[in-house]
Amino acid sequence: MHTKILITGGAGFVGSSLALAWKQEFPETHIEVLDNLKRRGSELNLPRLQESGILFRHGDIRNLEDLEAVGDMELLIECSAEPSVLAGYGGASAYVVNTNLMGTVNCLELARKHQADVVFLSTSRVYPLKSIGQLEYEEAPTRLALSSNNSFPGVSSQGFSEQFPLEGARSLYGATKLASELLLTEYIEMYGLRAVINRCGVLTGPWQMGKVDQGVIVLWMARHFFQKPLSYIGYGGTGKQVRDLLHVADLYDLLKIQCEQLDQHNGVVYNVGGGLEGSLSLQELTTHCERITGHHISIDSQPETRHGDIPYYVSDCQKIREATGWRPQRSVEMTLQEIADWIAEQALVLENILT
Numbered sequence: 001m002h003t004k005i006l007i008t009g010g011a012g013f014v015g016s017s018l019a020l021a022w023k024q025e026f027p028e029t030h031i032e033v034l035d036n037l038k039r040r041g042s043e044l045n046l047p048r049l050q051e052s053g054i055l056f057r058h059g060d061i062r063n064l065e066d067l068e069a070v071g072d073m074e075l076l077i078e079c080s081a082e083p084s085v086l087a088g089y090g091g092a093s094a095y096v097v098n099t100n101l102m103g104t105v106n107c108l109e110l111a112r113k114h115q116a117d118v119v120f121l122s123t124s125r126v127y128p129l130k131s132i133g134q135l136e137y138e139e140a141p142t143r144l145a146l147s148s149n150n151s152f153p154g155v156s157s158q159g160f161s162e163q164f165p166l167e168g169a170r171s172l173y174g175a176t177k178l179a180s181e182l183l184l185t186e187y188i189e190m191y192g193l194r195a196v197i198n199r200c201g202v203l204t205g206p207w208q209m210g211k212v213d214q215g216v217i218v219l220w221m222a223r224h225f226f227q228k229p230l231s232y233i234g235y236g237g238t239g240k241q242v243r244d245l246l247h248v249a250d251l252y253d254l255l256k257i258q259c260e261q262l263d264q265h266n267g268v269v270y271n272v273g274g275g276l277e278g279s280l281s282l283q284e285l286t287t288h289c290e291r292i293t294g295h296h297i298s299i300d301s302q303p304e305t306r307h308g309d310i311p312y313y314v315s316d317c318q319k320i321r322e323a324t325g326w327r328p329q330r331s332v333e334m335t336l337q338e339i340a341d342w343i344a345e346q347a348l349v350l351e352n353i354l355t
């Protein structure tokens with residue numbers, strides 16, 4: 001196993017969760033995290049990281065100098081990002097492009113210099129918006145479902161596989177991630193790096209600083225907990241849009257397997273998510289949140305669909321399952337309950353951030 005790890009974006013939700021889980025299971029591992037603390041709430045993770053013996057470096061992946069100040073490493077897990085699919089709409093593209101693309105290239109340069117292995121967290125948002133939107137969906141009582149009439153590559157009752165065609169626009173967020181995947185593939189070929197690419201669906205769990213444009217599961221639970229209003233936005237405003245969700249601890253379990261057998265996964269792209277079993281619509285999420293918190297809040301309806309939105313995404317995880325035997329172990333119910341318990345425990349600090 002790797003004994004020196006750098007996690008960029010390591011004060012964020014995924015980065016800090018991975019760092020803490022890794023350190024707990026492998027206390028001898030030297031872990032450094034680098035983060036510019038742009039995401040509101042990431043600062044709350046700093047004492048948790050410090051208490052676990054994880055070194056925090058304040059730095060920005062857009063500056064190669066910040067990265068070069070980090071010592072030697074054997075593994076780089078790239079978790080820093082502007083993770084909002086709305087980034088750039090109606091404004092400048094600079095931050096999302098400079099961080100998610102140029103910053104990633106800086107991370108690859110650092111990995112090249114140290115011949116470190118790379119885990120790249122890509123996204124289901126690399127799949128084009130129009131193609132997903134133009135598929136046929138059926139309207140069940142609480143959610144949309146993929147129609148069996150769709151005969152489109154990479155689409156089945158199990159969701160979207162890696163075979164889904166990549167032609168078409170996908171948001172700057174998705175495009176910068178896809179461009180980074182392509183560059184990473186070149187670094188593998190040209191410089192002999194070893195790396196794996198995981199296209200993740202919705203990731204969630206405690207310590208996610210959910211907001212309207214990213215981290216919606218936590219936001220939904222928090223708004224129920226604090227009894228603040230919400231809106232069903234887009235697709236007629238009925239809350240039937242569907243996503244699959246994956247507990248970040250299940251992602252950790254997978255990365256551990258991949259890092260142990262990196263030669264086998266080198267250069268391979270996997271769709272990673274909760275799958276059909278781990279999927280839910282916003283309406284169904286509301287029902288869970290009401291049951292868990294006992295609160296019924298006002299949810300208004302905004303029929304108009306936002307830029308960059310899609311009606312449905314479920315990760316077809318057959319490829320990663322066959323390659324590793326990995327399956328998520330945390331159910332939707334368990335994951336939501338854990339989130340609610342965390343919000344209740346940390347209510348005082350979270351109220352201003354999550355509402």
Ligand SMILES: NC(=O)c1ccc[n+]([C@@H]2O[C@H](COP(=O)([O-])OP(=O)(O)OC[C@H]3O[C@@H](n4cnc5c(N)ncnc54)[C@H](O)[C@@H]3O)[C@@H](O)[C@H]2O)c1
Binds near residue numbers: 009059124209215
């Ligand atoms: N959360 C999800 O649902 C999800 C789904 C698919 C992929 N991902 C990917 O997983 C990774 C982690 O996402 P997350 O949910 O933890 O997001 P997050 O916003 O919680 O964490 C990202 C961290 O990166 C930091 N950061 C932003 N710009 C930076 C920069 N220029 N230099 C250094 N640090 C910077 C932020 O301060 C933040 O702490 C991202 O690459 C994201 O694209 C997340």
